[in-house]
Amino acid sequence: MAAKKKTETEPKTGTKRKAASGKSSASVAATKPKAGDKTAGDLIIKVCVGTGGLAAGSQDVINEFTRELQARGIKAEIAKKCVNKTGCRGFCAKDVIVEILHKGSTEVYQLISPDKVSRIVEEHIINDEPVIEWLAGKEYHAFHDRQTKILLKQCGQIDPEDIDAYIGVGGYEGLKKALSQSQFEVIEEVKASGLRGRGGAGFPTGLKWEFCNMSGEDTKYIICNADEGDPGAFMDRALIEGNPHSVLEGMIIGGYAVGTREGFIYIRAEYPLAIQRLEIAIKQARGKGLLGKNILNSGFDFDLHIKQGAGAFVCGEASALMRSIEGKRGMPRAKLWRSAVKGLWDKPTVLNNVETFANVPLIIMNGAEWYRGFGTEKSTGTKVFALTGKIRNSGLIEVPMGMTLGEMIMDIGGGMTGRNKLKAVQTGGPSGGCIPAKHLDLPVDFDSLASVGSMMGSGSMVVVDDTTCMVDLAKFFISFTQHESCGKCVPCRIGTKRMLEILTRITEGKGREGDIDLLIEIGTDVKTTSLCGLGQSAPNPILSTIRFFREEFEAHMDGHCPAGACKALRQYVVNVEACKMCGKCARVCPSGAITWQPKTKAGISKSKCVKCGACYEACPFNAIL
Amino acid sequence: MIDKKCQRILDKYRKENGSVISVLQDMQEAFGYINEDAVNWLSEKMNVPASSFYGVATFYSQFYLKPRGKNIVIACCGTACHVKGSEAVINRMRADMAIAEGEDTTSDGNFTLENVACVGACSIAPVVIVNKKVYGGVTPDKASAILKDYDKNYKGR
Numbered sequence: 049m050a051a052k053k054k055t056e057t058e059p060k061t062g063t064k065r066k067a068a069s070g071k072s073s074a075s076v077a078a079t080k081p082k083a084g085d086k087t088a089g090d091l092i093i094k095v096c097v098g099t100g101g102l103a104a105g106s107q108d109v110i111n112e113f114t115r116e117l118q119a120r121g122i123k124a125e126i127a128k129k130c131v132n133k134t135g136c137r138g139f140c141a142k143d144v145i146v147e148i149l150h151k152g153s154t155e156v157y158q159l160i161s162p163d164k165v166s167r168i169v170e171e172h173i174i175n176d177e178p179v180i181e182w183l184a185g186k187e188y189h190a191f192h193d194r195q196t197k198i199l200l201k202q203c204g205q206i207d208p209e210d211i212d213a214y215i216g217v218g219g220y221e222g223l224k225k226a227l228s229q230s231q232f233e234v235i236e237e238v239k240a241s242g243l244r245g246r247g248g249a250g251f252p253t254g255l256k257w258e259f260c261n262m263s264g265e266d267t268k269y270i271i272c273n274a275d276e277g278d279p280g281a282f283m284d285r286a287l288i289e290g291n292p293h294s295v296l297e298g299m300i301i302g303g304y305a306v307g308t309r310e311g312f313i314y315i316r317a318e319y320p321l322a323i324q325r326l327e328i329a330i331k332q333a334r335g336k337g338l339l340g341k342n343i344l345n346s347g348f349d350f351d352l353h354i355k356q357g358a359g360a361f362v363c364g365e366a367s368a369l370m371r372s373i374e375g376k377r378g379m380p381r382a383k384l385w386r387s388a389v390k391g392l393w394d395k396p397t398v399l400n401n402v403e404t405f406a407n408v409p410l411i412i413m414n415g416a417e418w419y420r421g422f423g424t425e426k427s428t429g430t431k432v433f434a435l436t437g438k439i440r441n442s443g444l445i446e447v448p449m450g451m452t453l454g455e456m457i458m459d460i461g462g463g464m465t466g467r468n469k470l471k472a473v474q475t476g477g478p479s480g481g482c483i484p485a486k487h488l489d490l491p492v493d494f495d496s497l498a499s500v501g502s503m504m505g506s507g508s509m510v511v512v513d514d515t516t517c518m519v520d521l522a523k524f525f526i527s528f529t530q531h532e533s534c535g536k537c538v539p540c541r542i543g544t545k546r547m548l549e550i551l552t553r554i555t556e557g558k559g560r561e562g563d564i565d566l567l568i569e570i571g572t573d574v575k576t577t578s579l580c581g582l583g584q585s586a587p588n589p590i591l592s593t594i595r596f597f598r599e600e601f602e603a604h605m606d607g608h609c610p611a612g613a614c615k616a617l618r619q620y621v622v623n624v625e626a627c628k629m630c631g632k633c634a635r636v637c638p639s640g641a642i643t644w645q646p647k648t649k650a651g652i653s654k655s656k657c658v659k660c661g662a663c664y665e666a667c668p669f670n671a672i673l
Numbered sequence: 674m675i676d677k678k679c680q681r682i683l684d685k686y687r688k689e690n691g692s693v694i695s696v697l698q699d700m701q702e703a704f705g706y707i708n709e710d711a712v713n714w715l716s717e718k719m720n721v722p723a724s725s726f727y728g729v730a731t732f733y734s735q736f737y738l739k740p741r742g743k744n745i746v747i748a749c750c751g752t753a754c755h756v757k758g759s760e761a762v763i764n765r766m767r768a769d770m771a772i773a774e775g776e777d778t779t780s781d782g783n784f785t786l787e788n789v790a791c792v793g794a795c796s797i798a799p800v801v802i803v804n805k806k807v808y809g810g811v812t813p814d815k816a817s818a819i820l821k822d823y824d825k826n827y828k829g830r
Contacts, residue, residue, distance in 0.1 A: 100797050104797070140794070277791070280795055282795055285793040317698075318789060318792055358697075372694065373692075375694045376693070436795035436798065437753055438756065477752065508795075525752075665813060
C-alpha cells in the first residue's frame, strides 16, 4: 500500500503544514516566524475568496495583509504562508470576512477592506489587542451557531486549491475505506444512510447506484450535475469553490460502487471560479494517484472530465444533460427507461447532484447510523439552503432536515430587513412554490414541502416582504421557464407562453373575467402532460400563489396592485409637502408629463404620464409616490 | 486567418475527441462569436453538417451569432436580484447605453448588455458583472458610476 502511505504522511512532510495539534484547524499552515520577530507565535489569517468575497475585494485584502506583514519585517515567503485563502463561509453579505488565529485565540472580522488592514496588523497582531469595533458581531454568531455544518464544515477553513489541506482534515479517508470494501457493501451503506438526491426530486441515492450496478453492462458512466440553474440557488457553487475535493471523493466512491471507469462533471459556464478550482483539484488528485489507473493500489481505474454547459436551464434535467454532454441540443427524452439502464451514449449512467456526492465520503467514513442521526426519519442528513431576499442575514446555511421555516428565517436569518413584514418564502426556484408566512412552523423536508405545493428543489429560499407583488413574482418565474422551455413538447412550449400572456395582462390591469381559473386549468394541464421535469413543475409557482394569494390576483383584476409593485397599475403623484422644487423629475420625464417651473412645486399630468417610474427614481427627497 | 484559427480548433477536437459544443465554445473564444465562414470550414473538415452547428448554436444561450461589444456587461435577473430591484438597474443601463430595441450591443460597439438567469451570488444582490468582475449591491446610480470606469464618455447620470 505504498500510495496509501504516501497520502498519510504527506501533511507532516509538507513544509507548509505543521499539524497544529488539538485545534480544529489542524489543516492550515501554522507558521512560526523567525525568533525575535515581533509576531512570534502561530499566526494564520484566513480570507474568504468565494465569488462573494472576491466581489467585495478579498484579493486586495490578501495582498494588503501580505504587504503589511512584510513591511513589518516578516520575510515575504513567511508572510505569504500566513495569509490563507479559504472558500466561502456562506455569509457573503458581511464580506470580506477575515479570521485571525493568533497565539491560540480565534477572532473573526467582518466587512474588512484593504484600508482597515494596517490597523488590524498593528493592534491585533503586534499588540495583541483585537480591533473590537470591526469584529463580527451578534449577527454573525446567530447566523452560524444555529447551523449544523457537516458538508460546509471545511468551507471557509481550508484552502480549496490545496489537496494537502483536505487530506489534513481527514479527506480521502472515506475513499480508502470504500476501496477496502466490496461494491455491494458500499451501496448497502449508502442505502442504509437514507441519503436522498439533493437535486430536488429526492430519489434514494443508494437505490440508484444499485440499479446501475446491476445493469450488467461493461461500460457505465457516472455524472455529477453541477448545472445549478435555479435562480436563487448557489450551494453547489459554494461547495465546489470551497471544498472541491469532497465532491471528487464522493464521485470516485460512487464510481467504484457502480463499477465505472469514467465520470463527468457537468458544470455551468456561469461559474468560472468553480470550474477553475475543479480543474486544479482534478490535477492534484491525479498527481496523488487518487484518480487514474490503479487508485491507491486497489486495482480500480477511474478518471474524471469536466464538461462545461452552454447556458440552458433545461440541461439540469437528466436526459437533456446527457444529450448536452454528447454535444447535441439539450432536449429531454421520454422516460421509457431509467438513466441507470440507458443514459449517456445509451449506456447505464448514474447522475447525482454536487451536494449528494459531497455527502458520500462522510457516510462511508462515519457510517450510516451516524448520518441517520441528523434530520428526520424519511429525510435524513442535513441540507444546504441559499437564504436570500429581503432578509437581514442572507447567505448559505446548512441545517438538519426538518428544521422549521420560522427557525431558519427568524433565528438564523435574523428576520426581515427594514420595517416591512414577512409575506412569503419562495422555495425550490422556478419549480417550487410560495409558502405564505402563516406556515412558518412547517418543517422543511422533502415531503412537507410537497404537501403545500412547493418542493425542495435544489434548496433556494427567497424571502419576500409585502412590497413584493405575488402576481409579479409568478410572472417572473413563468417568464423564466417560458424562455428556458426547449420547445420539444407542446404543453410546455405553448402552455407556458399562454400563462405568461395571461399574467402579463393581469399585471397591466387588463385581466379578463375568468383569467384566474383559466390559469389554474392551463397550469394543471401543463403539469400533468409535459414531457420532463421542467414542464411538469413550471406551473408550481403560479398554482401555489393562486392557492395562497388569490385575493392579490383579484385585486389586480380590479386595477389595483396591493404591493404597489406593478408599474402599469401605479399612479404617480407628488407629495407637495416633501417636494423641494429641484426639478430633477421634470428633467428625466420622457413624456413631458411633469409641470414644474423654478421655485414652484412639481405636478404630474395623469393623461401624459406613461408610468415609466423615471421621476420616482430621480427624486432625491422621496416626494414622488 | 480563418484557416489558421480553425485548424487549431480542428486539431484540438481530433486529439480530445470533442463534441460540436466544445468546438463552438472554442470558436467563440477565437472569434468572439460564431462566425459563419468558420462554421462552414469546420463542417466540411469534420464531416458534420453545418445545420448541426446551427442547431446547437441557437439552442444554447451562450453562443452569439453576431459580434459582441468591447465590454461585456452581464446583469443578473435571478429571483433574489429581481426582488431587490434589478429591473430598475437594467432599465437605467439600457436607457443610458441607448441600445436599440431587440439589440444587445451599443451602436459604437463599446458595450454589450446581457441578462442572465442567475450568477449564484444572491447574497450580494442585485449583481452586475462587467468583463468578469463581479459587483454586488448595485443600484441604478452605482451602475452608472461603475460603467464610467470602463468608458469615460459613458452617458450615465
